[in-house]
Amino acid sequence: MNIKFAPTFLTSLRELRWHNTKIYKAYETFRYDIPRFFKNVWVFRKEMCTFQPWDYTYNLELLKKSLEQTSTCLENGYEEDISRNKKIKAIKRAIQILSNIKEYDYIELAEKKLGMEVVGGFEFLPIEEVDEEGEHMYEMKKLNIKDDANNSKIFDLSRKLEEDEWKELWTIFQGQDYTKFKHSKTKNYNKHHDEWAKQFDGSGMKGWWD
Numbered sequence: 001m002n003i004k005f006a007p008t009f010l011t012s013l014r015e016l017r018w019h020n021t022k023i024y025k026a027y028e029t030f031r032y033d034i035p036r037f038f039k040n041v042w043v044f045r046k047e048m049c050t051f052q053p054w055d056y057t058y059n060l061e062l063l064k065k066s067l068e069q070t071s072t073c074l075e076n077g078y079e080e081d082i083s084r085n086k087k088i089k090a091i092k093r094a095i096q097i098l099s100n101i102k103e104y105d106y107i108e109l110a111e112k113k114l115g116m117e118v119v120g121g122f123e124f125l126p127i128e129e130v131d132e133e134g135e136h137m138y139e140m141k142k143l144n145i146k147d148d149a150n151n152s153k154i155f156d157l158s159r160k161l162e163e164d165e166w167k168e169l170w171t172i173f174q175g176q177d178y179t180k181f182k183h184s185k186t187k188n189y190n191k192h193h194d195e196w197a198k199q200f201d202g203s204g205m206k207g208w209w210d
Contacts, residue, residue, distance in 0.1 A: 043069065057102055064098040067091050070208055077210035086202030090172050097169045101162075110157035118154055119147040175204020 019028075041048070047065050051058045071091045074084055100106065111117050129137045176199075184195040 060098050060101060064095055064102070067095050067098075071095070074208070074210055079210060082197050083200060083202070086200060087208055088202070090202035091208060094169055094172045097165045100165060106158040106162045106165075107154060109161055110154045114154060114157060116150050116154055118151055172203045173205045175206065176201060
């Protein structure tokens with residue numbers, strides 16, 4: 001049996017060999033890597049200026065910024081719209097959760113859901129006792145039973161919202177269990193793909209590429 005190679009195959013082998021040479025790697029460094037480095041410094045300039053190694057929220061800020069870049073890349077990418085738009089939606093949801101964690105918006109979210117507002121207990125009232133200099137002393141005003149109960153409801157719900165979103169965030173990153181998808185028995189590739197696309201929700205960080 002005679003084996004023949006197309007000219008394009010041989011050209012590809014020569015290009016592959018060229019790309020592995022030291023000369024090309026040096027060219028690649030100056031042509032692509034260094035410009036990309038400075039571009040990334042500019043993109044992540046805020047996060048790099050504020051980053052501190054002792055608080056996890058700074059790690060999340062870097063992750064959030066990188067996901068924003070990935071979302072923009074996919075929005076201008078070449079993937080077909082159905083799966084691409086689902087991925088973008090999942091990424092933006094992850095970005096929103098990371099923003100909530102950073103800003104601690106859960107108390108505000110709980111207030112909106114319950115139609116209540118936290119009543120502050122930082123009002124101080126003068127009492128009869130005086131200090132060594134004869135000045136009146138103060139005590140913090142106690143909340144009434146209703147306000148105290150409402151505050152507890154808000155704080156309890158805010159903690160639950162935070163826990164739920166943490167779980168949702170890692171579920172988005174992990175992605176779906178494809179073994180649980182309902183598979184079509186048809187041998188038609190297009191119908192099989194359409195069935196899969198309906199069940200796919202865009203989650204799964206491993207699939208976020210263009």
